[in-house]
Amino acid sequence: MKKEILLSVKDVIKKYGDYTALNKVNISVPKSSIYGLLGPNGAGKTTLMRIINQITAPDHGTIIFNGEKLNKNHIKDIGYLPEERGLYKKMKVGEQALYLAQLKGMSYHKAKEKLKYWFEKLEITHWWSKRVEELSKGMAQKIQFVVTVIHKPKLLIFDEPFSGFDPINAAIIRKEILQLRDNGTTIIFSTHRMESVEEICDHIALINDSKTILEGPIEKIKEDFQPNTYEVSLDSNNLVSSNLFKILSNDKNTYKIKINEGFLVKQTIDVINKEHKIVSFKKDSASVEDIFIKSIKDE
């Protein structure tokens, strides 16, 4: 089943003087998915996110949002939590949240009602009349998260959403993000923390040196990166390669094998089972981190 695409970025080029920040970048973000935008520092992720947010305009290329060319009316459909984020320190939490919500086009009453809901949900109602400077960094991050999602945008863009959170609050935010996805929100998610990518992303794109070098559903990328690779544990340590499979590596009784083109998993299991006792047999997939590092080195 092919998922409907909410946002597609086609051949986007952005130059700053002589420096090319994005060079023909393409991504397609399916509806109701969590889309991980990965890449080393300076790869152009932030520029891409700024373009989607219409903070800057691309020099070339098109962006289609929800079937239309990206335009001003889409601002209220997008929520953005930048990596470098802050709040007015002297302002009170509630006032500021109301102000930022209204900037996104919400009415005062609607904003107040929604804020109340979110503040209660995250158990931060008592912060309402505190000044932002009285809050810790993690507390301020929570407010920023609320302000980003408050207007129920179709697309949410989170740049390093977990930075600054302790593990408990990071878990709370992760839960909220997943819930938002389940309710139909599409989420673009940028991070350096690969373990969180594995946990929550459905799709990923890897941007390096201003270009997209990998893009697609996370399982497919993993499979493409290391096709037909399995991990077999036996009761003995004398397995040898055959015409069906090749041994890539072994650690005592555990073998990493690659099934050759044209053969099925079942056939392989049957062949191995004839001479050895299989303790376990499972798909061996590379971690996103491995893919990330290897792809960038190969570039």
Place this chain on the structure above:
Amino acid sequence: MTILAPILMASLIIVPVFLANQDQQNRLIAVSEDDTKYSSKINDTDNINFEIITEDESEKIRKNLTDSPYYAVLDIKNETFTLYASQQIGLNIRNSIQNQLEKIIEREKLKQAGIDIKIIENSKTKINIETKIIDTKGEATDSNTEASIGIGFITGILIYMFIFMYGTMVMRGVIEEKTNRIVEIIISSVKPFQLMMGKIIGVALVGLTQFILWILLTIIISSFAELFLIDATEITNNTDTINQSLILDEITKLTGGIDLIKIFLSFIFFFLFGYLMYSALFAAVGSAVDAEADTQQFVLPITIPLILAFILIQPVMDNPDGTLAFWLSMNPLTSPVIMMVRLPFGVDIWELVLSMILLILGFIITTYLAAKIYRTGILMYGKKISYKELWKWLTYKG
């Protein structure tokens, strides 16, 4: 600041008036002389009354001066003059007595030399040139150079001060938003240009409110102060002025012939547009740096024309229709200050209008350029910015 400034301004107006009134207390001074050479010729002045007493009395009074009705005792003996008092004698009283005595001696000497005092008296001349301004129809109105200088100077300096004050306020605001990192959250909702103009207009409204408050509070406070501090002594012998503010009265008297409404409206115009133009530049500087400490190198070139205008107020006043004055009041960077200085001296309407149009154009151009720098600058962190870099930003596409 909002409350303090008008109090300070009011006190600036009220204190000198108050002090001047205080000094006008009448002093009674006893004069004793072995002869009548001087005492017969000494005259009462506005605030000193002389009373001739005998030497015996003088001695008595000097023993207990504080209880006597006299402020001081002037003793004249063999051409030596001594002034006794129970406290330090005020400088102006001493000078006044000294002057009188000197004159008496002078006349005496002239008389001895056989010169007729009347001739000297008649040769002393005092003239007063009346200045009038003739308009195109040939009608003359009274002019007052001192008042023109005063108004030009005050309005020019006020504009200079306000542009500086509110311009830096804008710059600080931009830096605050940038270092707080709230800017990226906001510009995902509004355009950078809107944010910049919002900041500038917001501060302008704060400025205008503050300015109007200052004027109102200054008038209110000084009127009240006048009522309590001065009226008690002054009004008793001048009942007509009870309901009329002395200060407002003074102002209208002083500024006869100067179109105050035109000046006021021009002031608002030059303040607003001068501020708008400069604050766009200040906003651009704020966006380009990471901290206020780094603003120095960029603020300097912005403030140079402003400071130049300030310094050139004096030469412009000396020749308010000269070439220097004309060009400085056309250049949008200096015109807000210089035009205000020139206005009370009378400026042709076409010059005023041209200067205003040029200022509006200057505002549009600087804002356009500043917005380009701002747009890039607010999202740029941790980079040492050079002029070359700023120039590059101007060429980036939105």
